[in-house]
Amino acid sequence: MPAGLSTKNPALGNTLAPFYTPYPPPNRQPGGGVIFADPGPAGGFSLFYSSVQVNLMALQFDLVVIGSGPGGYVAAIRAAQLGLKVGVVERESLGGICLNWGCIPTKALLKTAQVYEYLQHAQDYGLTVQGAGFDFEAVIKRSRGVADGMSKGINFLFKKNKIETVMGTGKLLAPGKVAVTRADGTTETVEAKSIILATGARARQLPNLPIDDQKIIGYRKAMTPDSLPKSMVIVGSGAIGVEFAYFYRAMGTEVTIVEYLPRIVPVEDEEVSRQMEKSYKKLGINILTSAEVTKVDTSGAGCNVFIKTAKGEQQIACDVVLSAVGVQTNLENLGLEELGIKTEKGRILVDNFYQTNVPGIFAIGDIIPGPALAHVASAEGIICVEKITGHNPEPLNYTNIPGCTYAQPEIASVGYTEAEARAKGYDVRVGKFPFSASGKAAAAGVKDGFVKVIFDKKYGEWLGAHMIGANVTEMIAEVVVARKLETTGHEIIKSVHPHPTMSEAIMEATAAAYDEVIHL
Ligand SMILES: Cc1cc2nc3c(=O)[nH]c(=O)nc-3n(C[C@H](O)[C@H](O)[C@H](O)COP(=O)(O)OP(=O)(O)OC[C@H]3O[C@@H](n4cnc5c(N)ncnc54)[C@H](O)[C@@H]3O)c2cc1C
DSSP, X not given: OOTTBOOOOGGGGGGGTTOBOOSOOOSOOOSSSOEEEEOOTTSOOEEEETTEEEOOSOEEEEEEEEOOSTTHHHHHHHHHHTTOOEEEEESXXXXXHHHHHSHHHHHHHHHHHHHHHHHHTGGGGTOOOOSOOOOHHHHHHHHHHHHHHXXXXXXXXHHHTTOEEEESEEEEEETTEEEEEOTTSOEEEEEXXXXXXXXXXXXXXXXXXXXXXXXXXXHHHHHSOSSOOSEEEEEOOSHHHHHHHHHHHHHTOEEEEEOSSSSSSTTSOHHHHHXXXXXXXXXXXXXXXXXXXXXXXXXXXXXXXXXXXXXXXXXXXXXXXXXXXXXXXXXXXSSHHHHTOOEETTEEOOOTTOBOSSTTEEEOGGGSSSOOOHHHHHHXXXXXXXXXXXXXXXXXXXXXXXXXXXXXXXEEEEEOOHHHHHHTTOOEEEEEEEGGGOHHHHHHTOOOOEEEEEEETTTXXXXXXXXXXXXXXXXXXXXXXXXXXXXXXXHHHTSOOOSSOTTHHHHHHHHHXXXXXXXX
């Protein structure tokens, strides 16, 4: 139990545990009832009125962060490093969606799927593996264990940085004031000079796809199913949809992806979408594009999915439907309307340093405009607190944010697609290097995919890079750094890349853009 936590009232059991009561009680009492003063283990002080704890003075911090996802927890740690006394209000688990229900547990599931696929193709590597199978409960348990371990790691980092966690739901009362409602209904007031909102997002729901967590599920249930479904329709082919498609298909589920737009992974470069569709079809995933789910009939044993396509209406029977149609921000009951904090299209409006229109109140992560990605939330959190503490951070360059999809093949991209660059009026040089020509890819048995690079002909600016294949999510950082340093194509060609590696494909694709490619 960390110093300063009050657990003295046996009637309240552990529900009090996360609440810090650091101040001596003021000279006033609520009317009537029995009041017990509790000096707390570290000189803290709180009062108990009947069986309910009443903290008569607010907790005081320099900075309070509401939400402990990769935006909130990173902001909190950076602020503590910069000397602020920081409190973090969290209603569920430290680490937010990313660590508990997003980036991390999905990658644990995808690793299992990849290993299982390797075992099934062991003979391709000259190996004999008999009886490869799985215990699905153990697969899910491993993923949950990885997520729990990461969440506990945040608790460790908070203690190390002397950050207080206040468990409960936060709501703005006024600039500098937050009410925190605990699970037992009691309320605490927290005060701070600055408040950062980092409350993240949840699965978006479509009216014709109401998530019931039985037959129509969202990403949380897709990570914790009771058993492996025999068949699944996945609605939406963004990163979340295609990652689950790979996981379930690799484990043996019949998977159909339904995408409203004309191609899967629609935000990616068109050639990447085409390669992904080819690779997924090879895996046995059924893909319907320019298609819309109009209705799901769940009255029978499974689901009957009604899909409108260019060729007419189609019905697909399946065990379960996964709705993967994006996310919706958690802005309800935050006190935004009462304080007049401006929002647009469900996102809080902020300036370059994440200040809302109300001084002292900031917002970062999924709840503001921009890509809903963990690394973006973290970068915003760091810039925000550096500005709050009087430093002079550079605003975030949103055109140099990498985006990754961790299915097999992986996808990684940064900057403009070829179509976007042309639409912006650039005269472009485009180079492409397929992994079928890479020695490392051949040795590893992963020859699907390519690296595509786009440069501006006039000044040599690196406008974009789009990769699909094994390990590309590790390779994209090279492009991000090069673009940050305003590196030109020739500097990449002249930077010696190790051989044999997948990363040589970046050098070769760049050489292809300048008609200097060697291995094609
Ligand atoms: C299945 C899935 C896979 C993903 N994979 C990736 C990936 O591989 N890479 C990537 O970059 N991104 C990924 N994402 C997106 C990523 O998880 C989010 O962009 C990121 O978590 C956003 O961080 P955040 O800090 O804004 O909010 P969140 O991580 O959503 O955290 C917000 C926190 O605030 C808490 N909260 C909300 N309201 C209140 C309140 N009123 N009081 C107290 N606490 C509150 C919530 O409980 C939550 O813990 C994935 C998302 C999903 C769903």
